[in-house]
Amino acid sequence: LVLGEKIDESFLEELEEALIASDVGTKTASLVLTDLKERFKRNELSSPAQVRERLKQVLFEILTDRSAALSLSATPSVILVVGVNGTGKTTTIGKLARRLQGEGKKVMLAAADTFRAAAAEQLTVWGERNGIPVVKHKEGADPGAVAFDALAAAKARGMDVLIVDTAGRLHTKSNLMEELKKVQRILARELPGAPQETLFVLDATTGQNAFAQAKTFHQAIGVTGIVLTKLDGTPKGGIVFAINKELNLPVKFIGVGEGIDDLKDFDPKEFVEALL
Amino acid sequence: ALTGKLESVFKKLRGRGVLKEDDVKEALREVRLALLEADVNFKVVKEFIGKVQERAVGQDILTSLTPGQQVIKVVHDELVGLLGGKQSKLHLSPNPPTVIMMVGLQGSGKTTTAGKLAKNFKKDGRKVLLVPADTRRPAAIEQLKTLARQVGVDAFASESRDPVAICRDAKAWAERSLYDVVILDTAGRLQIDELLMEELRQIKAGVKPQEVLFVADAMTGQEAVNIAEAFNREIGFDGVVLTKLDGDARGGAALSVKAVTGKPVKFTGMGEKLDALEPFFPDRMASRILG
Numbered sequence: 001l002v003l004g005e006k007i008d009e010s011f012l013e014e015l016e017e018a019l020i021a022s023d024v025g026t027k028t029a030s031l032v033l034t035d036l037k038e039r040f041k042r043n044e045l046s047s048p049a050q051v052r053e054r055l056k057q058v059l060f061e062i063l064t065d066r067s068a069a070l071s072l073s074a075t076p077s078v079i080l081v082v083g084v085n086g087t088g089k090t091t092t093i094g095k096l097a098r099r100l101q102g103e104g105k106k107v108m109l110a111a112a113d114t115f116r117a118a119a120a121e122q123l124t125v126w127g128e129r130n131g132i133p134v135v136k137h138k139e140g141a142d143p144g145a146v147a148f149d150a151l152a153a154a155k156a157r158g159m160d161v162l163i164v165d166t167a168g169r170l171h172t173k174s175n176l177m178e179e180l181k182k183v184q185r186i187l188a189r190e191l192p193g194a195p196q197e198t199l200f201v202l203d204a205t206t207g208q209n210a211f212a213q214a215k216t217f218h219q220a221i222g223v224t225g226i227v228l229t230k231l232d233g234t235p236k237g238g239i240v241f242a243i244n245k246e247l248n249l250p251v252k253f254i255g256v257g258e259g260i261d262d263l264k265d266f267d268p269k270e271f272v273e274a275l276l
Numbered sequence: 277a278l279t280g281k282l283e284s285v286f287k288k289l290r291g292r293g294v295l296k297e298d299d300v301k302e303a304l305r306e307v308r309l310a311l312l313e314a315d316v317n318f319k320v321v322k323e324f325i326g327k328v329q330e331r332a333v334g335q336d337i338l339t340s341l342t343p344g345q346q347v348i349k350v351v352h353d354e355l356v357g358l359l360g361g362k363q364s365k366l367h368l369s370p371n372p373p374t375v376i377m378m379v380g381l382q383g384s385g386k387t388t389t390a391g392k393l394a395k396n397f398k399k400d401g402r403k404v405l406l407v408p409a410d411t412r413r414p415a416a417i418e419q420l421k422t423l424a425r426q427v428g429v430d431a432f433a434s435e436s437r438d439p440v441a442i443c444r445d446a447k448a449w450a451e452r453s454l455y456d457v458v459i460l461d462t463a464g465r466l467q468i469d470e471l472l473m474e475e476l477r478q479i480k481a482g483v484k485p486q487e488v489l490f491v492a493d494a495m496t497g498q499e500a501v502n503i504a505e506a507f508n509r510e511i512g513f514d515g516v517v518l519t520k521l522d523g524d525a526r527g528g529a530a531l532s533v534k535a536v537t538g539k540p541v542k543f544t545g546m547g548e549k550l551d552a553l554e555p556f557f558p559d560r561m562a563s564r565i566l567g
């Protein structure tokens with residue numbers, strides 16, 4: 001964001017373009033710009049630097065005041081990982097397992113993606129990298145059955161956390177969303193309160209469709225947090241503002257690479273700084 | 277939808293004969309919003325709106341259309357022109373094997389698309405070799421081998437962990453064993469990863485593919501322009517496959533990629549199953565982007 005000497009029409013246009021370029025969307029951009037224009041009219045902002053500070057503040061306020069911690073007090077606690085195809089669910093589970101183990105927790109994984117080629121094999125590698133057990137069935141098995149068996153094993157073996165990997169699915173496929181609801185029902189039936197966390201994994205390169213995805217998954221199974229992946233690339237991930245604001249869903253973690261340690265806590269201040 | 281919005285903009289135009297500049301400008305503000313909401317890159321939108329403005333102003337209002345419909349027609353036709361144009365077929369080599377190389381960001385659908393292409397070629401009676409050259413992602417080789425089994429084609433087996441060597445050896449093997457088509461599946465990578473982009477360059481130099489296909493997710497946002505431009509500049513591709521169009525993403529990335537690289541979308545991924553690959557229809561895409 002190159003700041004000139006005065007706040008004029010072209011300066012505000014540049015600001016709007018910077019916001020749009022970050023994928024915040026036209027609605028959020030217009031919201032933010034309206035705030036800035038009103039303050040400017042009331043003479044509360046007299047320099048581009050002040051406008052920039054106010055802009056950061058407005059964006060920051062959309063993101064804060066959300067619970068970013070994981071609620072894992074139950075034994076075992078279940079984390080259900082969901083999202084559309086290719087966003088980074090399986091990889092995120094591998095990273096999350098490493099982090100939770102680092103906190104002294106006993107972790108088990110459930111390969112409930114029984115559809116995609118080599119999905120269980122992929123999760124198994126992440127299990128091996130962590131030295132933790134992975135419950136899996138044959139390809140084509142019922143995902144609910146995997147979830148059931150994994151939860152039974154997690155209870156029997158005194159696990160602290162069970163992380164359930166699911167197949168990527170487009171939110172527009174109602175039969176696949178029903179399948180996901182069924183997996184969740186099975187977990188809840190076998191352990192009241194499960195899944196304690198339902199993480200929606202979202203690719204940071206995603207544009208405005210992200211909102212429809214988050215909304216549909218949230219309405220179907222109740223999302224407790226978002227993992228925003230691939231932020232080590234060039235996208236800014238501006239889609240999270242509308243998701244935070246209108247759906248009240250907090251970003252809990254960000255994915256910043258393909259390695260086992262490439263998972264960071266979401267830091268709203270850092271995120272807003274990087275956006276601009 | 278957009279038609280409705282433009283209708284209200286043009287309500288006051290009843291009885292006038294020509295599309296005036298101010299009216300067109302106001303209508304195009306709505307079109308701009310629609311395109312941005314469809315994830316078309318804002319720079320591409322700016323340029324596009326400028327072109328449409330020139331074409332629309334001063335046009336006689338056709339008696340068969342309302343002014344709103346007429347502006348949409350200009351917009352739609354301009355979009356189709358931008359998205360279509362060049363021949364978007366795959367180039368099969370007169371001297372087999374034809375080598376096709378899949379490239380793109382992580383998770384865009386390269387491996388699945390490689391399987392879909394293999395299935396298509398097999399249906400046409402071609403002898404296909406799938407080459408798993410992603411030695412990085414856990415079980416990636418296993419994933420492509422599974423797809424090869426499902427389609428009923430061969431997967432190249434290699435002891436090497438070097439993608440450049442794997443691809444070179446695969447092509448040599450395909451030439452000796454008289455394959456018609458070789459499809460190279462590469463690891464997903466960031467366009468800003470210099471080492472990995474260099475790896476792609478070396479693979480390309482080593483096998484000289486007839487077709488390099490850039491596989492892009494239809495839900496990609498504003499960054500589609502930068503990503504595609506970098507892949508085209510650093511590696512060079514011949515066509516684009518836009519995947520996951522079976523969702524409800526508007527797919528503005530299609531316009532962004534075409535506008536900035538000039539390379540055509542050749543196929544669309546319409547599902548997870550191996551028969552879900554369709555040719556690209558510019559007019560359907562234009563309607564989808566406009567919403």
Ligand SMILES: Nc1nc2c(ncn2[C@@H]2O[C@H](COP(=O)(O)OP(=O)(O)OP(=O)(O)O)[C@@H](O)[C@H]2O)c(=O)[nH]1
Nearest residue numbers: 085086087088089090091168230255256257382383
């Ligand atoms: N650069 C980068 N790549 C990532 C990140 N997270 C995941 N990936 C890569 O994205 C690709 C897809 O990751 P997966 O974990 O298979 O995604 P998924 O959501 O499980 O995919 P499906 O199960 O097929 O829906 C892989 O190549 C990962 O290495 C990240 O934070 N940064």
Ligand SMILES: Nc1nc2c(ncn2[C@@H]2O[C@H](COP(=O)(O)OP(=O)(O)OP(=O)(O)O)[C@@H](O)[C@H]2O)c(=O)[nH]1
Nearest residue numbers: 085086382383384385386387388464520545546547
């Ligand atoms: N719905 C839908 N899913 C698709 C389509 N194409 C691919 N997928 C899914 O997207 C996910 C990622 O596909 P992959 O083929 O593994 O993607 P990739 O580009 O090879 O991923 P990396 O090798 O990690 O970069 C998988 O779940 C696929 O089933 C499509 O056209 N529609």
Ligand SMILES: [Mg+2]
Nearest residue numbers: 089090113168
């Ligand atoms: Mg997965």
Ligand SMILES: [Mg+2]
Nearest residue numbers: 386387410416
């Ligand atoms: Mg792949």
